[in-house]
Amino acid sequence: MLTSKQKKQKLPPAVIESPPFEVTETGWGEFEILIKLSFADSQEKPLPLFHQLQLYPKDKDPDPDAEYAKLPITSEHYEEIVFNEPHEEFIEPLRRYRAQVLANPGKSVSSTFTPQLEASETKRLYAINDKVLADIEKWKSKLAAAEHTKKRLENDIRSLEAEAV
Incomplete structure (x- = not known):
């Protein structure tokens, strides 16, 4: 049923x-x-x-x-x-x-459940995993660049505020 x-x-x-x-x-x-x-x-x-x-x-x-x-x-x-x-x-x-x-x-x-199918599926899953890991690294590097830019801008703001006083 x-x-x-x-x-x-x-x-x-x-x-x-x-x-x-x-x-x-x-x-x-x-x-x-x-x-x-x-x-x-x-x-x-x-x-x-x-x-x-x-x-x-x-x-x-x-x-x-x-x-x-x-x-x-x-x-x-x-x-x-x-x-x-x-x-x-x-x-x-x-x-x-x-x-x-x-x-x-x-x-x-x-398809049938054969060792070849299992190997193919395993290969596909590893490829997906590699893509996810690559995407994570890409976003980590973008985050690091954004944090670096944020710190630089914060320092620039502090410098401008110090000059204004």
Whole structure:
């Protein structure tokens, strides 16, 4: 079950009970949604997951009027579920379970969770970090220059006041 935490939007929750577990909506923005995983024939409580839904490309500025805003967005996030203390009758099916690859005919997923993707994302984050550090240094130097100018002007004012007396 997917539930929007956005108060303005009064959409009914989507209940998806079979593969592919996908929701297709239109809109613009970014917000957190609640996903409740319910396990059939189990005493396990529904498991809530919060997912940051981003309705614009991750590498672009959020501009709803841009040309790329009209294109479909694939936003994938890796989630891992850990059962700390499952009920006894739930343990054996968990141990026997083997992940199955779900067929997705006619759709091309732009990315998968691979070491290459992780390396690419890490490189992107380091580049962003370097840019932030460079911006901080630039603003520190502008601040130092402004403080130097302020001191010089204060000294000039004191000199002029001393001459006037």
